[in-house]
Each structure stands twice: as C-alpha cells, then as structure tokens.
Amino acid sequence: MSGSLFAQRMSRVKPxxxxxxxxxxxxxxxxxxxxxxxxxxxxxxxxLRTIADDVITRDGRAALQYGPAxxxxxxxxxxxxxxxxxxxxxxxxxxxxxxxxxxxxxxxARALLDPHDQVVIESPSYLAGRQLFDSAEVNYQTVPMxxxxxxxxxxxxxxxxxxxxxxxxxxxxxxxxxxxxxxRVELARRVVQADVAIVEDDAYYDLRYDGERLxxxxxxxxxxxxxxxxxxxKVIAPGIRVGYLCGSPEMIERLxxxxxxxxxxxxxxxxxxxxxxxARGFLEPxxxxxxxxxxxxxxxxxxxxxxxxxxxxxxxxxxGGMFIFCTLxxxxxxxxxxxxxxxxxxxxxxxxGFHADGxxxxxxxxxxxxxxxxxxxxxxxxxGDTIRAWLA
Amino acid sequence: MSGSLFAQRMSRVKPxxxxxxxxxxxxxxxxxxxxxxxxxxxxxxxxLRTIADDVITRDGRAALQYGPAxxxxxxxxxxxxxxxxxxxxxxxxxxxxxxxxxxxxxxxARALLDPHDQVVIESPSYLAGRQLFDSAEVNYQTVPMxxxxxxxxxxxxxxxxxxxxxxxxxxxxxxxxxxxxxxRVELARRVVQADVAIVEDDAYYDLRYDGERLxxxxxxxxxxxxxxxxxxxKVIAPGIRVGYLCGSPEMIERLxxxxxxxxxxxxxxxxxxxxxxxARGFLEPxxxxxxxxxxxxxxxxxxxxxxxxxxxxxxxxxxGGMFIFCTLxxxxxxxxxxxxxxxxxxxxxxxxGFHADGxxxxxxxxxxxxxxxxxxxxxxxxxGDTIRAWLA
Numbered sequence: 093m094s095g096s097l098f099a100q101r102m103s104r105v106k107p108x109x110x111x112x113x114x115x116x117x118x119x120x121x122x123x124x125x126x127x128x129x130x131x132x133x134x135x136x137x138x139x140l141r142t143i144a145d146d147v148i149t150r151d152g153r154a155a156l157q158y159g160p161a162x163x164x165x166x167x168x169x170x171x172x173x174x175x176x177x178x179x180x181x182x183x184x185x186x187x188x189x190x191x192x193x194x195x196x197x198x199x200x201a202r203a204l205l206d207p208h209d210q211v212v213i214e215s216p217s218y219l220a221g222r223q224l225f226d227s228a229e230v231n232y233q234t235v236p237m238x239x240x241x242x243x244x245x246x247x248x249x250x251x252x253x254x255x256x257x258x259x260x261x262x263x264x265x266x267x268x269x270x271x272x273x274x275x276r277v278e279l280a281r282r283v284v285q286a287d288v289a290i291v292e293d294d295a296y297y298d299l300r301y302d303g304e305r306l307x308x309x310x311x312x313x314x315x316x317x318x319x320x321x322x323x324x325x326k327v328i329a330p331g332i333r334v335g336y337l338c339g340s341p342e343m344i345e346r347l348x349x350x351x352x353x354x355x356x357x358x359x360x361x362x363x364x365x366x367x368x369x370x371a372r373g374f375l376e377p378x379x380x381x382x383x384x385x386x387x388x389x390x391x392x393x394x395x396x397x398x399x400x401x402x403x404x405x406x407x408x409x410x411x412g413g414m415f416i417f418c419t420l421x422x423x424x425x426x427x428x429x430x431x432x433x434x435x436x437x438x439x440x441x442x443x444x445g446f447h448a449d450g451x452x453x454x455x456x457x458x459x460x461x462x463x464x465x466x467x468x469x470x471x472x473x474x475x476g477d478t479i480r481a482w483l484a
Numbered sequence: 485m486s487g488s489l490f491a492q493r494m495s496r497v498k499p500x501x502x503x504x505x506x507x508x509x510x511x512x513x514x515x516x517x518x519x520x521x522x523x524x525x526x527x528x529x530x531x532l533r534t535i536a537d538d539v540i541t542r543d544g545r546a547a548l549q550y551g552p553a554x555x556x557x558x559x560x561x562x563x564x565x566x567x568x569x570x571x572x573x574x575x576x577x578x579x580x581x582x583x584x585x586x587x588x589x590x591x592x593a594r595a596l597l598d599p600h601d602q603v604v605i606e607s608p609s610y611l612a613g614r615q616l617f618d619s620a621e622v623n624y625q626t627v628p629m630x631x632x633x634x635x636x637x638x639x640x641x642x643x644x645x646x647x648x649x650x651x652x653x654x655x656x657x658x659x660x661x662x663x664x665x666x667x668r669v670e671l672a673r674r675v676v677q678a679d680v681a682i683v684e685d686d687a688y689y690d691l692r693y694d695g696e697r698l699x700x701x702x703x704x705x706x707x708x709x710x711x712x713x714x715x716x717x718k719v720i721a722p723g724i725r726v727g728y729l730c731g732s733p734e735m736i737e738r739l740x741x742x743x744x745x746x747x748x749x750x751x752x753x754x755x756x757x758x759x760x761x762x763a764r765g766f767l768e769p770x771x772x773x774x775x776x777x778x779x780x781x782x783x784x785x786x787x788x789x790x791x792x793x794x795x796x797x798x799x800x801x802x803x804g805g806m807f808i809f810c811t812l813x814x815x816x817x818x819x820x821x822x823x824x825x826x827x828x829x830x831x832x833x834x835x836x837g838f839h840a841d842g843x844x845x846x847x848x849x850x851x852x853x854x855x856x857x858x859x860x861x862x863x864x865x866x867x868g869d870t871i872r873a874w875l876a
Contacts, residue, residue: 097681097709098738099598105741115552132545140548144753148533153524156532156721160507189726191583195747202619206491224745227594255489289489317489329548331584331752346490349497353616355587359751360723361536382603467585 100207104226110219110441113313115132117439119432123456123471126439128265130414133464134382135329147364148269155361161343161352163189163336164363170370171322171336178297180320185341188348191358193295193323193335197221199347199354200291200319200337201228210254214242216417216446216455218265218293221258232416234449236262239408241271244278261309263296263413266446266457270411271307280312289317295335298379300412301387316340324366326414327379329383332362386414392468393460396474400476402483407446407458416458417443418459424457432482438475492599496618502611502833509831515863517850518831520657520805525856526774527721531766539756547753549589553744554736555581555728558754563714563728570689571699572712577649577733582741583750585687585715585727587615591739591746592648592683592711592729602646606634606849608838610657610685610811613650626841629656631800633663636670643678653690653701658838658849659718662803665698672704681709687727690719690771692804693779708732718757718806719771724754776807778853784860785852792868792874795832799850803815808850809835816875818848824874830867 114127147155162168168184175182190196205211207229213222215234222235225232233250236243242259251257259269259279271279283290292309310318323335339347351357369375397407407418420426426442433440443455464473487731506519517745539547554560560576567574588591597603599621605614607626618622625642628635634651643649651671653663673684684701702710731739743749744752761767785808789799799810818834825832835847855863 097596097679099594099596099601101598102595102738102742105738107737107741108744111553111744129550132549132867135548137540137544137548141537141544144536144540145533148536150530152529152533153527156723157524157531158521158526158717158722161503191747191751194745198746202491203494204489204491206493208538209491220745220748227742227745249564260541287489325550330550331546331548333747333749333751345499346494346497349499350494350619352503353497353586353612353619354590355583356612357725359583359725359754362751362754375609443770 101227101229104229108219108223108445110373110445113439113441121464122437122439123132123467124439125460125463125471126441127459128414128461129462130326130330131462134379134385136374139369140329143365143368143372144186147361147368151364157359157360159357159363161306161357162348162359163187163358164367166371167363167367170367175320176339180311180338182481183336186338187345187362188337188344188351189358190337191333191355192325192330193293193321194220196321196335196337197224197260197291197293199350200402201225203257203347203350204289204333205230209256212250212254212257212270212288213258213448214264215449216266216443216452217258217448218260221293225258228454232448237269239269240275240281242275243271244275244282247279247282248286251282251288254286254288256289256291257283258291258294259309261296261306263410263415265296265301265413266415266441266443267417268408268410268415270306271309277308277312280309280315284313284315289319290315292318292320294320295323295326297322297414299382299386299414301383301390302413307470315409316342319343325450327375327382328366328369332365334358334366389465390460392465393458393472396469396472396475400473402480404483414459414461416460418456418458420454425453429456429479429482433478434473435473437469438478438479493619493621496621500611500615500837502837505831505833514829514831515829515855515859517852517855518804518833519851519854519862521854522718522722523854525613526676526765526777528770531761532721535757535760539753539760543756547756549752551749551755553748554740555579556752556759558763559755559759562759563730567712567730572703572730574714574730575812578730578736580736580743581750581755582727582729582730582743583725583747584717584722585685585713586612588713588727588729589616589683589775591742593617595739595742596648596681597622601648604642604646604649604680605840606651607841608658608835608844609650609795609840610652611683614840617650619870624840629659629661631661632667633661634667634671636667636674638732639671639674640678643674646678646680648683649675650683650685651701652685653698654686655691655802655806655807658807658833658835659809660800660802660805662698662806663701668698668701669704672707676705676707681711681804682707684710684712686712687715687718688805689714691774691778691806693775693782695803708734711735719767719774720758720761724757726750726754726758781857781860782852783856785850785864788861788864789868792865794872795822796875799870804852806851808852810848810850812846813845817845821848821871821874825867825870828866828870828871830863
C-alpha cells in the first residue's frame with residue numbers, strides 16, 4: 093500500500109503502546125496493574141440480565157429499532173437529573189447520549205478543532221484523549237499537575253490563543269489526582285475570561301472513596317463553551333457503551349447533527365438497559381458496593397507500596413478512581429523497570445506515553461481496581477523487591 | 485453563542501430536512517413512506533430476548549467488559565465467512581466491527597479525506613453518507629444513474645484527480661437501483677486504473693427479492709484501496725448498532741487505531757448478540773422471512789402505483805431493498821406535492837436532498853417496507869389522487 097491516499101491526520105494516528113502491552117499480557121499469567129479496566133466481578137450481571145429480558149419483552153420494537161440521534165428521551169432526563177444533583181444544573185435538552193464518554197470527546201473535538209488549533213491539556217493526561225486530539229492535528233500547551241490537580245497559576249499564558257482546555261477534575265487518569273475546590277473556581281473563571289472552550293471529562297465522578305464531593309468546574313461560571321462528559325462504563329458496565337455529554341442547548345443542537353452522521357445514534361437497546369438500571373434504583377446501591385470494593389483495594393495497594401517499596405519511589409494517594417501514579421528518581425526510566433518486572437510476572441504502564449511534552453520517563457501508572465486484594469499484595473511485594481534490586 | 489469556536493467543518497454540518505420531516509410526522513396519524521426504517525414487526529424479538537439472556541448468563545463478564553477495538557473475534561470470523569460466501573474472499577483480519585455501517589463510512593472518511601479532496605458519488609445518493617462527506621469538507625463529482633445503476637461511461641473524467649468513489653451497488657438508497665454485472669466489472673477496473681479508493685456500501689445486500697445475486701465490486705479487481713461496508717441493521721435489528729467493514733489488512737490496521745480513539749470499540753454485549761444470532765442459524769431463515777414480507781409489500785406498492793398514478797409519473801422497479809424512487813414532470817417540485825399530501829395524511833421524502841448537484845426537485849422517495857400492505861394500498865391510492873389533482 094503506497095499510503096498516498098490516507099488523509100493528513102493519519103500520520104498522527106498510531107497504535108498505542110499501552111494497548112499493545114495490555115493486549116499481549118492479557119493472555120499470560122501476569123498480575124496486571126496495567127489495564128484501564130474495572131473488575132468484571134463487580135458487574136451487576138444478574139440485574140442486567142433481568143433488565144435486558146424485560147426491555148426486549150416489553151419494549152422490544154423500540155429497543156431494536158433506530159432511535160433519535162440525541163438519545164433515548166427518558167435517559168436524557170435521567171442524566172439531566174443526575175448532573176443537576178452534582179451541582180451542574182442541566183435540562184434534558186442539554187444532554188446528548190453517546191457511545192461511551194470517548195465518543196463524547198470525539199464529537200467535541202470534531203465540532204471545535206481545526207488543524208493547528210491550540211489545546212491545553214494536563215501533563216500527564218488521559219492517553220486516548222490525547223490520541224484523539226493528535227488525530228485532530230492540534231498543537232499542545234501542557235499544564236503541570238501537583239497534589240491539588242492542574243496548576244492554575246500561569247494558566248493565562250497557556251490559555252492565550254488556545255481553542256480548548258481539557259481536564260479530568262476527579263481522580264485523573266493516569267495520576268489519580270483531584271482538582272481542589274479553590275482551583276476549580278479559578279479555572280472556571282479563567283477559561284471564560286480567555287474565551288476558551290472547556291471539556292471536563294468526569295468519567296470517575298462517582299468513584300469517590302473519601303473526602304467531600306466537589307462541584308463540576310462547568311457549574312462554577314456561566315460558559316456557553318463548557319462541555320461536561322461522563323459515562324455509565326464505570327458505574328454500570330463498559331460493555332454497554334453508554335456515555336453522555338452536557339453543554340448549552342445550542343452546542344447540543346450542533347453536536348446532535350454530528351452524532352447523526354457519525355453513527356446515527358447510540359444503541360437503542362443498551363440505552364434502555366442503562367435507563368432501567370437507574371430508574372429501578374440500582375445505580376446508587378451499585379456505586380456504594382463498588383466504592384467499598386475499590387476503596388479496600390486502594391488501601392491494600394497503598395499499604396503494600398509503603399511496606400515494600402524503597403523511599404526513593406513516591407506515589408499519589410488518590411481519593412477515588414482507579415489509578416495510583418508512581419515516580420522514580422528522575423534519571424530512571426520506567427520502561428527499563430517494566431522489562432524486569434514483566435520477567436517476574438508483573439505488568440504496569442510506563443508514564444511517558446501519558447505526557448504530551450516528552451517528560452515522565454521516570455513515572456508509571458498502577459491500576460488498583462482490576463486485581464483482587466491478595467494479588468495486589470503479592471504483586472506490589474514483587475514489584476517493590478524488583479525496584480530495590482534494580483535501583484541497587 | 486458567538487459561533488467563533490466551532491471548527492471549519494461545522495459550517496457544512498446541518499440538520500437534515502428529511503430527519504426533521506420523519507420526526508415531526510412520526511407522532512401524527514400519517515401513512516408514512518418517508519422513513520428509512522424497517523418494520524419493527526419483523527424484528528426477531530423473542531429470539532433476541534433468549535440470546536441476550538444466554539449471553540449475559542454464560543459470558544456476562546466479557547459481554548459487559550471493554551473489548552478489542554477491532555471487534556469480537558468470533559463475530560469478525562463470522563463476517564469474514566459471510567463475505568467470502570458473497571464472493572468477496574475475506575479473512576477475519578480484514579474485518580473491523582463498527583457501530584452500524586454509518587460508522588464504517590465515518591471511519592473511512594476520516595482515514596482518507598482531507599478538505600477539498602474530490603469524492604465521486606452517485607446522483608442521487610444516500611443522504612447521511614453525503615452529509616458525512618460534507619462534514620469532511622470535500623468537493624463532489626457526481627455520476628448519473630440509469631436502470632443499470634451508476635453510469636460508468638464518462639467515469640474516467642469524474643475519477644480524474646479524485647480520492648474516493650462512493651457507491652451503493654444493490655437496491656441503492658434512495659433509487660432502489662442495482663449496478664448491473666458488466667458495469668461492476670467496468671467500475672472495479674476503472675477505480676484501480678485511476679488509483680482511487682472505492683467505498684462499496686452494501687447495507688441492503690441480503691434484501692434481494694428477485695433476480696440473481698451479483699458479486700461485490702470489491703471482489704472484481706485486486707485493489708488495496710477497496711473498502712466494503714455492511715450491516716446487521718437490516719437483517720437482525722438496527723437498535724443493536726452492529727455493522728462492519730472489510731478492507732486490506734493494512735487498511736484495517738489503520739482503521740482500528742481510528743476506531744479506538746473514536747469510541748474505543750463497538751458494544752461487547754450487542755456484538756455477542758449478533759454473533760449468537762448468526763452462529764445459532766437464525767440469520768438465513770430470518771432473511772428468508774424478511775424477503776417474503778418485503779417482496780409482497782414492494783409488489784403491493786408497485787401495483788398500487790400502476791393503478792392509481794397518472795402516466796406522467798415514472799418510478800423505479802427495485803429487485804430488493806426498501807425504496808422506490810419516483811419522478812414527476814421536470815417542471816414540478818416534489819416539495820409542493822408533499823405539502824398537499826401531508827394535508828391528506830401521506831408522507832414521503834422529496835428527492836432534491838439526495839442530490840449533491842442541485843437537481844432532482846421533481847423526484848421523491850417512497851419506503852415500501854415500513855407500512856403494512858393495506859396501508860400501502862390506501863396510501864398510494866390517496867397519493868395517486870393527490871398527484872392527479874395537483875397536476876391538473
């Protein structure tokens with residue numbers, strides 16, 4: 093194949109090293125902290141079976157037919173109520189149902205980004221988000237993170253001339269860091285001032301294990317260019333591919349047209365399954381159970397890191413989500429560590445790939461939700477020994 | 485909203501008049517020949533209920549979990565076998581599972597098209613396909629249709645400097661026309677000669693009611709830039725959103741990366757439902773039933789048109805699919821007719837919107853599958869009277 097017929101953007105669409113790693117190790121006998129996957133043991137399998145059965149029996153004709161591009165009306169209303177409860181006052185007309193929150197990002201990127209536009213992202217940031225922006229042929233301004241999340245001092249310079257700012261305010265992937273309350277206010281104010289669109293990717297909102305819930309950035313300033321995205325992937329199941337985005341009614345109207353030509357609409361059946369799951373009151377107790385399981389796993393991993401890892405390794409202490417982010421001494425490369433760890437049956441993701449600015453070689457990400465407690469303990473013990481030996 | 489933050493392409497993303505029409509008339513008491521929808525009465529509701537139940541019971545963890553971007557391996561193999569049977573020799577590695585065949589088109593458009601590229605399309609053509617190409621900011625070369633489908637004489641000029649040719653070879657939406665066997669050979673040869681990619685949208689392949697099956701254009705010449713798309717929407721149910729595309733392994737590899745950043749993957753649950761439907765042998769008898777129902781409806785509509793419409797109205801006689809395309813005298817506008825027909829409770833789609841070249845004002849599309857026979861008879865009778873009165 094000559095390659096000559098591909099569009100310009102394809103030169104920036106590459107296979108993800110992380111996905112390849114997760115794939116090649118999935119079959120083997122590894123303790124894996126590498127994936128971005130929730131634990132399938134926590135999926136509400138029996139409940140979803142009953143609901144799927146009911147939906148097809150009672151409403152099969154509509155559930156199997158084409159549906160509106162904007163989504164199933166009761167689900168839009170349900171999402172609007174849910175977001176309003178989070179502090180983001182939302183009407184059903186402000187909600188677009190998407191095929192997972194990745195598609196929400198994709199639609200926003202297509203609606204707003206021309207080649208060479210400036211996008212402001214956290215360093216590090218969500219990999220598939222950055223890959224998506226790459227495919228939009230944009231340039232980046234990166235903003236560093238600290239314990240309070242995105243550093244907002246100096247943001248004015250990054251926002252200058254930018255089109256869009258992308259943030260994951262809660263338990264960010266990959267760092268697990270959360271944007272503090274006062275920084276949220278500051279961030280909301282600054283993007284409005286700079287006339288920059290903000291995409292707030294809040295896929296982990298409900299996975300808070302301690303601390304107080306913080307208001308969405310999008311709720312803290314009137315901003316017609318604020319877009320908030322979320323997902324049922326983490327709180328029901330990813331395999332149904334139901335997410336959503338919220339924006340101004342005018343923005344939603346435009347995005348609905350885009351959704352229509354992209355894939356007509358999100359699955360009629362799975363949207364109804366998600367809706368019934370919420371309407372029958374399974375969501376809140378389900379989240380409660382998830383929180384208990386995942387909190388315990390986080391605590392096990394944090395304790396094991398403390399017990400087994402040398403003092404030169406530092407790590408984040410997330411209040412929620414799925415990830416802990418580790419930092420090695422600055423002259424060390426996590427991909428070298430990975431090579432040795434793999435030989436001992438341990439997988440994690442080196443951090444360089446999450447950074448758009450060529451740094452982070454000495455960092456790596458650990459998923460603390462996808463293995464059971466006992467395997468987390470033994471895996472981190474082996475990892476700690478490996479790091480000690482490797483650093484020595 | 486100032487509009488200033490939208491990307492260039494959004495100036496070419498507009499609401500579809502057809503969708504608006506279908507939407508506004510859906511609630512009312514109309515006999516509708518307007519939609520692109522199959523009849524939900526023919527959906528295999530009970531079978532799909534049983535299968536969904538089994539899939540979640542037996543394979544729930546995987547069916548509810550994230551899955552590979554390229555699709556569920558057994559479904560890829562199943563599609564490969566199906567396409568091979570159609571005459572298009574295909575391996576599983578050449579198949580990408582998509583969220584309906586609309587997404588297949590979208591992925592191809594994103595992979596191949598830069599702004600100002602030339603796209604060759606049939607006139608008229610599938611509306612949501614053209615809207616998608618519009619959003620890719622391309623220019624068009626249109627090719628007329630006759631009773632044998634796309635006219636291939638004079639194609640060389642259209643192909644000159646083009647990037648991609650888009651065709652619906654079987655029972656085209658909106659005309660119902662089928663590309664003849666000898667034109668398929670000619671078309672396959674010419675796109676290879678011109679080094680132009682071809683996207684063959686074969687969503688209606690199985691809905692053939694008479695005449696012999698013809699080989700896919702993509703099977704008639706070795707072409708690394710041939711992409712064939714299809715869907716389970718018409719032969720299982722659209723609400724599950726499962727389609728596919730087939731291309732060279734190199735092409736698929738690139739498209740999988742794009743699929744990954746677009747929406748990660750097509751629903752794990754619905755892919756398994758589609759697979760089980762095929763694997764348990766429901767597909768062929770299901771298609772057989774569909775053919776019998778839809779053939780009868782087509783025959784009823786053709787007979788009713790013959791009986792009730794004036795001789796100045798001409799229409800296509802499709803061998804399959806869902807649509808009959810009608811042509812009024814050239815000085816007449818189908819939107820004027822629609823206004824009167826609506827007042828009498830009949831809806832159809834004016835044809836101008838399907839044309840990229842500003843013609844077709846005197847044409848309209850009738851869907852013959854979505855109403856039952858009795859309503860087709862009475863609807864066409866009213867429409868015939870309306871046309872007579874309006875022309876007089």
